[in-house]
Amino acid sequence: MIAVRELVKRYGGTVAVDGLTFTVEPGRVTGFLGPNGAGKSTTLRMVLGLDAPTSGSATVGGMPYRDLPSPTRRVGALLDPGAVEPGRTARGHLLWQARGAGIGRARVDEVLGLVGLADRGGHRIRHLSLGMRQRLGIAGALLGDPGVLILDEPLNGLDPEGIVWVRRLLRGFADEGRTVLVSSHLMNEMEATADHVLVISRGRLVADVGIAELAAGARERVEVATPDPGGLSALLARAGAAPAPAGDGRLEVTGMDAARVGELAAAHGIVLHALVPVRARLEDAFIRLTGQNGRAADGAAGEGEAEGEWVR
Numbered sequence: 172m173i174a175v176r177e178l179v180k181r182y183g184g185t186v187a188v189d190g191l192t193f194t195v196e197p198g199r200v201t202g203f204l205g206p207n208g209a210g211k212s213t214t215l216r217m218v219l220g221l222d223a224p225t226s227g228s229a230t231v232g233g234m235p236y237r238d239l240p241s242p243t244r245r246v247g248a249l250l251d252p253g254a255v256e257p258g259r260t261a262r263g264h265l266l267w268q269a270r271g272a273g274i275g276r277a278r279v280d281e282v283l284g285l286v287g288l289a290d291r292g293g294h295r296i297r298h299l300s301l302g303m304r305q306r307l308g309i310a311g312a313l314l315g316d317p318g319v320l321i322l323d324e325p326l327n328g329l330d331p332e333g334i335v336w337v338r339r340l341l342r343g344f345a346d347e348g349r350t351v352l353v354s355s356h357l358m359n360e361m362e363a364t365a366d367h368v369l370v371i372s373r374g375r376l377v378a379d380v381g382i383a384e385l386a387a388g389a390r391e392r393v394e395v396a397t398p399d400p401g402g403l404s405a406l407l408a409r410a411g412a413a414p415a416p417a418g419d420g421r422l423e424v425t426g427m428d429a430a431r432v433g434e435l436a437a438a439h440g441i442v443l444h445a446l447v448p449v450r451a452r453l454e455d456a457f458i459r460l461t462g463q464n465g466r467a468a469d470g471a472a473g474e475g476e477a478e479g480e481w482v483r
């Protein structure tokens with residue numbers, strides 16, 4: 172279990188982490204979400220004892236990371252996959268890491284196999300793709316067969332196959348009762364990955380919620396194409412739905428399901444060219460739950476860059 176209490180980190184005038192309190196439970200995958208600059212990496216570095224909190228505390232299994240006996244066997248972490256010696260081979264890198272942690276050579280080949288790099292052990296890191304370097308970083312995190320796994324943006328740079336693979340890996344870990352904390356700046360990436368999400372914005376916690384609960388709160392939409400958007404729009408509005416023009420004669424309708432939209436159109440002789448229910452987006456749920464526009468460059472003064480990364 173990971174416990175963060177009233178955690179604060181200031182860098183000069185910048186408040187990177189602003190009073191975070193949360194608990195990461197074993198047996199499930201917890202997504203740590205927030206736009207770029209929200210304070211995710213800073214929080215994870217403090218959990219791993221790589222950065223000292225300005226105030227507050229972070230513990231793993233009830234203890235600060237630095238006080239853990241043989242910490243690399245208890246906690247596996249991937250922070251920055253770029254922070255490796257590019258001239259080393261994949262196996263050489265892992266051997267170096269294993270030696271530092273008192274872990275035997277056999278485990279190195281085991282984790283290379285686990286992450287699908289069995290035949291790349293002899294390749295120099297500079298010749299590995301970004302996706303393979305992510306896999307190598309994950310291999311390093313797995314070396315100590317840890318009960319707690321902390322991965323910072325592990326899906327970055329992965330191809331679709333790699334993303335599916337990481338998801339399975341994390342699921343397997345959680346199902347074994349281990350603790351898994353995985354960060355991402357992409358809302359929808361977490362939709363298929365996490366059981367539970369912690370959402371932060373500007374160093375503050377804005378949601379701590381189960382993924383099912385979050386998705387249930389998201390609004391369903393229906394996209395409709397019709398040669399008579401004005402007529403359909405008026406009709407739907409009278410029936411209590413909220414239609415909004417979406418260009419090219421298309422409407423985006425909330426507050427009514429696709430079947431009812433189709434029935435109303437038919438009853439009034441309005442032709443439909445398309446009628447598409449759109450699955451609720453986690454991003455919408457985020458906005459609804461927190462009252463924040465996750466895309467917001469609009470509104471917030473000067474913070475546009477940091478807050479503008481909720482892209483799908």
Ligand SMILES: Nc1ncnc2c1ncn2[C@@H]1O[C@H](COP(=O)(O)OP(=O)(O)O)[C@@H](O)[C@H]1O
Binds near residue numbers: 186213
């Ligand atoms: N070593 C540092 N020195 C100064 N500012 C930093 C440092 N590390 C992070 N920050 C700032 O703290 C904020 C949070 O950064 P970070 O934790 O990297 O966010 P995230 O991982 O969510 O993208 C940002 O404004 C960033 O510029």
Ligand SMILES: [Mg+2]
Binds near residue numbers: 208211212213323
């Ligand atoms: Mg980060």
